[in-house]
Amino acid sequence: MYIPTLDDMKTARERVTPYIHRTPVLTSEFLNDLTGAELFFKCENFQKAGAFKVRGACNAVFGLPDDMLAKGVATHSSGNHALSLSYAAGRRGIPCHVVMPRTAPQAKKDAVKGYGGIITECEPSTSSREAVFAKVEAETGAEFVHPYNDPRVIAGQATCSAELIEQVKGLDAVVAPIGGGGMISGTCLTLSNLAPEVKIYAAEPLNADDAARSFRAGHIIADDAPETVADGLKVPLKELTWHFVSNHVTDILTATEDEIVDAMKLIWKRMKIVMEPSSAVPLATILKDKETFAGKRVGIIITGGNVDLDSLPWMEK
Amino acid sequence: MYIPTLDDMKTARERVTPYIHRTPVLTSEFLNDLTGAELFFKCENFQKAGAFKVRGACNAVFGLPDDMLAKGVATHSSGNHALSLSYAAGRRGIPCHVVMPRTAPQAKKDAVKGYGGIITECEPSTSSREAVFAKVEAETGAEFVHPYNDPRVIAGQATCSAELIEQVKGLDAVVAPIGGGGMISGTCLTLSNLAPEVKIYAAEPLNADDAARSFRAGHIIADDAPETVADGLKVPLKELTWHFVSNHVTDILTATEDEIVDAMKLIWKRMKIVMEPSSAVPLATILKDKETFAGKRVGIIITGGNVDLDSLPWMEK
Numbered sequence: 001m002y003i004p005t006l007d008d009m010k011t012a013r014e015r016v017t018p019y020i021h022r023t024p025v026l027t028s029e030f031l032n033d034l035t036g037a038e039l040f041f042k043c044e045n046f047q048k049a050g051a052f053k054v055r056g057a058c059n060a061v062f063g064l065p066d067d068m069l070a071k072g073v074a075t076h077s078s079g080n081h082a083l084s085l086s087y088a089a090g091r092r093g094i095p096c097h098v099v100m101p102r103t104a105p106q107a108k109k110d111a112v113k114g115y116g117g118i119i120t121e122c123e124p125s126t127s128s129r130e131a132v133f134a135k136v137e138a139e140t141g142a143e144f145v146h147p148y149n150d151p152r153v154i155a156g157q158a159t160c161s162a163e164l165i166e167q168v169k170g171l172d173a174v175v176a177p178i179g180g181g182g183m184i185s186g187t188c189l190t191l192s193n194l195a196p197e198v199k200i201y202a203a204e205p206l207n208a209d210d211a212a213r214s215f216r217a218g219h220i221i222a223d224d225a226p227e228t229v230a231d232g233l234k235v236p237l238k239e240l241t242w243h244f245v246s247n248h249v250t251d252i253l254t255a256t257e258d259e260i261v262d263a264m265k266l267i268w269k270r271m272k273i274v275m276e277p278s279s280a281v282p283l284a285t286i287l288k289d290k291e292t293f294a295g296k297r298v299g300i301i302i303t304g305g306n307v308d309l310d311s312l313p314w315m316e317k
Numbered sequence: 318m319y320i321p322t323l324d325d326m327k328t329a330r331e332r333v334t335p336y337i338h339r340t341p342v343l344t345s346e347f348l349n350d351l352t353g354a355e356l357f358f359k360c361e362n363f364q365k366a367g368a369f370k371v372r373g374a375c376n377a378v379f380g381l382p383d384d385m386l387a388k389g390v391a392t393h394s395s396g397n398h399a400l401s402l403s404y405a406a407g408r409r410g411i412p413c414h415v416v417m418p419r420t421a422p423q424a425k426k427d428a429v430k431g432y433g434g435i436i437t438e439c440e441p442s443t444s445s446r447e448a449v450f451a452k453v454e455a456e457t458g459a460e461f462v463h464p465y466n467d468p469r470v471i472a473g474q475a476t477c478s479a480e481l482i483e484q485v486k487g488l489d490a491v492v493a494p495i496g497g498g499g500m501i502s503g504t505c506l507t508l509s510n511l512a513p514e515v516k517i518y519a520a521e522p523l524n525a526d527d528a529a530r531s532f533r534a535g536h537i538i539a540d541d542a543p544e545t546v547a548d549g550l551k552v553p554l555k556e557l558t559w560h561f562v563s564n565h566v567t568d569i570l571t572a573t574e575d576e577i578v579d580a581m582k583l584i585w586k587r588m589k590i591v592m593e594p595s596s597a598v599p600l601a602t603i604l605k606d607k608e609t610f611a612g613k614r615v616g617i618i619i620t621g622g623n624v625d626l627d628s629l630p631w632m633e634k
Contacts, residue, residue: 046343046588271363272590272591273590274585274586274589310632
């Protein structure tokens with residue numbers, strides 16, 4: 001298992017800069033008053049393809065050696081990684097094969113196609129996904145880019161907090177959502193090297209708290225198909241992300257579904273930004289654990305902004 | 318009738334700067350491709366109190382002479398002007414009296430109260446509003462600050478385009494929504510003096526197109542209670558705003574309700590920002606009149622972001 005290094009992050013940063021945004025950091029006096037902390041929101045919802053995932057995807061795609069270009073890249077994802085890898089491959093002019101469940105929302109399929117991704121549908125089960133993906137990989141010879149358990153992807157995500165610590169000096173802590181752990185691992189990579197005094201907190205839906213339980217147990221626990229409104233955070237940790245989480249994370253905090261939706265609506269209402277339920281989990285955990293963050297300068301990663309505007313979670317409640 | 322001057326704008330700018338945000342200008346590659354123009358969105362949805370109106374309100378409130386402070390200010394509004402005047406008065410520590418129809422949404426009443434405004438309710442009719450407001454004004458001696466037909470307010474709104482032309486060089490045109498005409502008048506004030514080469518377009522809902530009809534007729538036409546999703550744009554022009562519109566506006570373009578809602582949703586989806594239906598009217602008009610703006614550098618004023626997240630217009634369709 002290759003563990004990506006600070007040099008890998010630096011290489012990634014040079015590589016991806018032409019293809020991504022240096023996203024802004026926003027603040028809210030209202031939310032500072034409400035939490036008693038000084039919050040700095042790193043807005044990856046404004047990122048290319050609508051999420052931080054484009055950082056890792058671009059690093060993988062633009063780092064591919066020339067002799068691998070013709071066959072392109074492949075992944076299985078129905079979320080932001082599929083969009084981001086399609087975007088990155090499109091910018092490099094190579095094919096991108098995406099295996100998605102046939103039950104995925106048409107809007108997501110259309111978005112992947114809009115970025116030039118080639119979709120192969122599978123049944124909505126792990127066994128079908130793995131079988132179909134193996135077939136696509138064998139037939140195309142495309143390079144597999146895992147959504148998070150991949151050193152190229154983690155080195156790419158690590159560029160986000162490298163920007164953040166340039167944009168905001170003197171941070172005491174960073175809180176980021178955790179699903180598979182790609183963003184948190186990148187955050188650990190950068191901060192443990194460049195700003196080791198900054199504490200790293202992961203924020204997780206209580207309904208999909210496998211990372212929190214893994215953290216307490218000292219080994220990976222994977223749940224089967226947890227249900228949460230924060231649909232980017234359902235996947236389990238893997239070896240590479242577990243390495244970073246177990247070595248560098250201070251704590252993993254959780255929030256209920258209602259707390260997540262309330263925090264999401266609060267951010268939309270007060271900050272006037274469109275962001276995903278997953279991105280609201282950090283604020284939800286800070287609001288229920290104010291004493292941990294009171295008086296601190298806290299960076300929050302708003303991981304993405306790809307939501308279905310026709311089906312917002314507070315409408316469904 | 319006193320017509321505010323460039324010097325009034327400059328005084329306003331010094332006066333309001335400590336109390337407002339210099340809002341960012343955002344761009345969207347997607348929307349540039351779609352329109353064939355280069356669009357620059359001046360994001361007053363991120364402004365204090367959620368709308369550009371705070372510029373005019375702060376100019377009026379912080380320009381009040383000391384001997385008028387104790388009695389405070391007063392207005393009638395159920396929208397962003399009420400919020401903004403309450404915010405400004407709160408910052409100066411003086412009372413703000415707001416006459417609102419008793420039928421106004423509770424959320425709007427709560428927001429005004431949240432900024433410290435003192436609400437007096439009237440019946441939802443012009444005659445009741447005028448009678449109740451006259452009573453409040455007589456009893457309190459508060460200074461009336463009209464939402465738009467007031468030189469202090471227009472000089473304040475004019476600070477918005479002064480920022481815009483510093484932030485974006487070489488604009489060919491600016492498009493802003495028109496209701497009573499406060500924002501457009503401020504835009505005319507600044508651009509006719511500092512950047513007379515920039516064409517000024519007003520964008521109006523077809524359902525409330527009194528300004529467009531006034532513009533063609535050469536005199537003010539006021540409609541009785543037009544109905545549009547762009548609820549900030551229902552009010553008619555008055556003498557002072559008519560002066561600026563009739564002298565400096567190149568054209569007034571209109572869009573249907575469906576076009577406005579589609580443009581609003583498109584901005585939320587692609588730019589990841591929360592903004593009001595009124596703020597979508599400029600893009601709606603550009604999308605239906607592409608040849609006018611093709612190849613041009615066009616500033617668009619996103620006037621505000623105060624929407625009811627529980628009742629979004631595409632949900633009601």
